[in-house]
Amino acid sequence: MGYTQGSTVALTSTVSLSVLDQFGGSKLLSPEKIRWIRPTPLPTKPVDLAFREALATPIGAKPFEKEKCWSPAIIFSDFTRKHSPFISQLVNLIEPKTDDIKIICAGGTHVPSEPDFIKKVVGEDIYKRYQKNIRISSVKNPASKYEWIGVTSRGTPVELNKELFDRDLLISTLNVQPHYFAGYEGGAKALLPGCSGLKTITTNHGYVIGNPNCKELAIKGNPTREDMNEVPNVLRESMKIEHRIMDFVLNQDGTLVKAAYGDPNLAHQQLAENYSRRVHSVTSRPSALVVTAADGPTGTNLYQALKAATFGAGLVIPSHHPKSTVLLLASLETGVGGDAFKAEMETYGKMDPDKVIEDLKKRAKLGKVTEASQKPNRFSLDDKKTDFIVVSPKAPVAVEEFLDKTRIKFFRSIDDALRTLDQKLYEKDVAVIPYGSSTVPLVV
Secondary structure, three states: OOOOOOOOOOOOHHHHHHHHHOOOOOOOOOHHHEEEOOOOOOOOOOHHHHHHHHHHOOEOOOOHHHOOOOOEEEEEEOOOOOOOOOHHHHHHHHOOOOOOOEEEEEOOOOOOOOHHHHHHHHOHHHHHHHHHHEEEEOOOOOOOOEEEEEEOOOOOEEEEEHHHOOOOEEEEEOEOOEEOOOEEOOHHHHOOOOOEOHHHHHHHHHOOOOOOOOOOOOOOOOHHHHHHOOHHHHHHHHHOOEEEEEEEEEOOOOOEEEEEEEOOOHHHHHHHHHHHHHHHEEEEOOEOEEEEEOOHHHHOEHHHHHHHHHHHHHHEOOOOOOOEEEEEEOOOOOEOOOHHHHHHHHHHOOOOHHHHHHHHHHHHHOOOOOOOOHHHHHHHHHOOOEEEEEEOOOOOHHHHHHHOOOOOEEEOOHHHHHOOOOHHHOOOOEEEEOOHHHOEEEEO
16 A cells, blocks of 8 residues: 555556456456446645644644643554554654553454554554554453443443553544445544444444445434444543544555544544545446455455445446346455354345344344344345345355355356356446445446
8 A cells, every 4th residue: 555645547447457357357348348437536645744734734623732642542443444654653743742652453343453464554663662552452352341431322332442541642543435334434433343342332333224324425314423423522521531533535546645633523524525525436327237346455354345345236227127236356365254244144144135124123122233233234225226246266165155145146256257147237338346445436
């Protein structure tokens, strides 16, 4: 991932066809049939300049130099997300005030990040100097302990990692791009789900069930995101701990567009609506066949990769005959995903979609949903308009065996998948999304 200033490479058919080539290529999809779906990149900035500009114009917060910052923590995202370029800048900014700095990797319900990943993100020098102060927040990490500090207005119990409680200032630095039910990545997601306990996460994610407002690009009116956004205030009111963000937006080639420092909701909203929406969404006419690639860290396991499929479903033609199809390309080298996801998809994999939603709503009322219940929920909502296929030449056999228990079909090559479809789906116009995990197509 590149963060330096540089010219943007034009997206040509040759460049884009290499995306298909990564998954074995296709003889059935000729270039004249393909319509490439990619937003226009925005101008890029060097990391240091973006950092200085963000600090010079804090959004909804006092300037950093006026913060107490006697015992701060820097929070960054785990291996499933695009990592921050600002760790060293933040450490250098804070060190004149104090060397009592914790560095926390926010993992939510994911398996804990490996030391090699932490070292890569923070840098060798910082890792050596602060190794004893590095923490990994994950409900799957036995060292992570959580404590109740209050409730949101919707009644979500707020249980946060106790490693936060001896800090006076939290600065999280996350990538802002669309998220399929929280609207966007970043902002308060550093705390919920990033540093929250399982009960907090499952309650919050339960608001997704059966609710079409919990979707990509939606903040206002999205109960899951609005609930997340209350957590920084609960932390402030109960523990007198301030939360600030140094979040950022990337072009799809990894170049840095913009950073913002300040209030976790106000600064995040400006990045989301003024920059991420522009660089991560694109208007297009619909297509009966949508081919989308799960790029970057989200392509490594099925749980994360399916986000690209849900975005792609927004571009299909509803009520098309034959039924529209989303074909997901992903490496899936690390397999399926967590146990909760496996259990949810195996339970609902071949159940009638309406019955899935009905059962999930009953579970949500009883407080018995899991952190992965939103996956069968979203696929059931999309089922009426599209089928889903996964193509992965090198995925572990476990992925193939797992998907055999669901309505999602699996193939090792693109053309093997296409041969099972009606040719009418790909004889004329096929939409291909080369950066599917960070592209939201908007139908015109």
